[in-house]
Amino acid sequence: MTTNADLLTRRNAAIVRGVGHTTPISASRALNAEIWDVEGRRYVDFAGGIAVLNTGHCHPKIIAAVQEQMARFTHTCFQVLMYEPYIELAERLNALAPIPGPLKSVFFTTGAEATENAVKIARAATGRTGVxxxxxxxxxxxxxxxxxxxxxxxxxxxxxxALPEVWHVPFPTLHNGVTTEDALKYLDFIFKADVDPSRIAAIIIEPVQGEGGFHQVPADLMHALRAVCDQHGIVLIADEVQTGFGRTGKMFAMEHYDVxxxxxxxxxxxxxGFPLSGVIGKAPIMDAADPGGLGGTYAGNPLACAAALAVLDVFEEERLLQRAVAIGQRLEAWLKQAQSRNDLLPIADVRGPGAMIAFDIVKDRGGREPDAAATxxxxxxxxEGGLILLSCGTxxxxxxxxxxxxxxxxxxxxxxxxxxxxxxx
Structure with a gap:
């Protein structure tokens, strides 16, 4: 029988060190929120492939949709021969996205492709380069x-x-002692010391930071960024790669704001679980790039588009937005109770909209000093106890x-x- 240790040895010999991994476990099969490794051991999945599996492993409706598409064709390259699943998915996302219309969409393969192409689109629309x-x-x-x-x-x-003409503003959290006022003051410093706002194509922000520790953007900051963008003709990009599709209790996390x-x-x-990404946005901005400026050989693969259409159906049929709120409330209640227990490691700052829940492990009860080793x-x-978990945070x-x-x-x-x-x- 192949073991986890055998595969880890082979992995270390054949695969680069730069691809990290959280556990030494090798998956054999999975269903909904459960995974079995190659040795037959079962795990509860609290990682979801890093927020990829909001609809669970191997949802039967999604698998059926992919199998049906697979029997038709697996690839044409949309730029060569278009196909209806790509078009239908764009239509449905344009109708769902919380942006005043008319809207258009474009599809890629990875989250990084989505953020890069959003910047490319913003640059084409504004004639500027800074971000x-x-x-x-x-x-x-x-x-x-x-x-x-x-x-x-x-x-x-x-x-x-790093590439030039990218500037970073401190993100406001209690952890780093930065307020919204501080962040906006720093943005003003950038505009006065480094770059005129007339050279900025886009401001990009996650409504809830993912790797940064599940910190939600304060409402006053989101309002201020919208005002800055409107004042200077800057494109505001919401990176919903991790927050999107129901995780926060809304289909898009930007629905938590009135901007x-x-x-x-x-x-x-x-x-x-199928590789697919995209950018949705205002049609005049989205259409700024010339034909050929966007796309990719595998971008918007028909199998992935078929899966995404099934995902949207599952969200409606199984009321997953309501389920996200219920799961989030259950997790938050348990964690806040755990926070008061003296027999557990000290934890702090239970947080998160919907089912995008996180907490910090700290050195002292009631304190904020981080304890990365304990985490x-x-x-x-x-x-080791049968639960797959992920850490994050600065x-x-x-x-x-x-x-x-x-x-x-x-x-x-x-x-x-x-x-x-x-x-x-």
């Missing part, structure tokens, strides 16, 4: 996307100079929960029980 992003942000690992990302280790360290972006980047749970131990204790002490929205309540409770054991260990 403003935020510290703690994550927008991808390609050259432009990593330049946008507001974290050096591990995304930039040793990988050469709209110009462009929205989507990926991850868009296609239920790493909890992740290990969890998978101080590596945040644990995030991304359980599929289709998970049964008994599975969620089982995962929380294992989490409690890991926090006690």
């Amino acid at each position: 403003i992003a935020f510290t703690g942000s994550f927008h991808g690992r390609t050259i432009l996307a990593s330049a946008l990302t507001g974290k050096v280790v591990p995304y930039k360290k040793g990988l050469g100079p 709209s972006p110009d462009l929205i980047c989507v990926a991850k749970s868009l296609a239920g 790493k131990r909890v992740i290990q204790q969890a998978y 101080n590596a002490n945040t644990i995030r929960i991304l359980v599929p929205l289709t998970a049964e309540e008994t599975i969620v409770d089982e995962g929380l029980e294992i989490l409690g054991q890991a926090l006690a260990a």
Whole structure:
């Protein structure tokens, strides 16, 4: 029998060190919120493939849609021969996105492609090149996307100079002592010291930071950014790669605000585990790039588009937005109770809209000093106990929960029980 250890040895011999991994486990099969490894051991999945599986592993409706499309054709390249699933998906997303219309969409393969192409579209629409992003942000690992990302280790360290004309504003959180007023003051400093706003094509922001620690953008900052963009003709890009498709209790996290972006980047749970990303936005901006300026050989693959259409159906039929709110309330209640227990590691700042829930592990009860070492131990204790968890955050002490929205309540409770054991260990 193949073992996890055997595959880890082969992985280390054949695959580059730069591709990290959280656990030494090799998956064999999965269903909804459960995974079995090659040794037959079962795990509860609180990671969801890093927010990719809001509809769970192998949802039967999604698998059926992909199988039906597979029997027709698997690839043509949309730029060569178009196909209806791509067009229908664009129509449905244009109708759903919280942006005043008319809207248009374009599809790619990865989240980084979505953020890069959103910037390309903004540059084409404005004739400018500069971009403003935020510290703690994550927008991808390609050259432009990593330049946008507001974290050096591990995304930039040793990988050469970042692209020019990208500036970062401190993201307001209690953790780093930055307020909305501080962030806007720093943005003003950038405009006075480094670049005139007339050279800025876009401001890109995650409505809830993912890798940065699940911190939600304060409403007053989102309002201020919209005003700055309107004043200076800047495109406001919402990176919803991780927040999108129901995770926060809304289909798009921007629906938590009464302001709209110009462009929205989507990926991850868009296609239920199949590689697909996209940009949705105001038609005059989206149409700024010339024919051939956007696209890709595999961009908007027909199998992935068929999966995404099924994902949208599942959200409607199974009322997953309401389910996200219910799961989030269940997780938050459990964590706040755990926060008061003296027999568990000290945790702080339980947070998150909908089912995008996170908490910090700290050194002292009632304090804020991060404990990255303890966080790493909890992740290990969890998978040894049968629960897949992920950490994040600028101080590596945040644990995030991304359980599929289709998970049964008994599975969620089982995962929380294992989490409690890991926090006690």
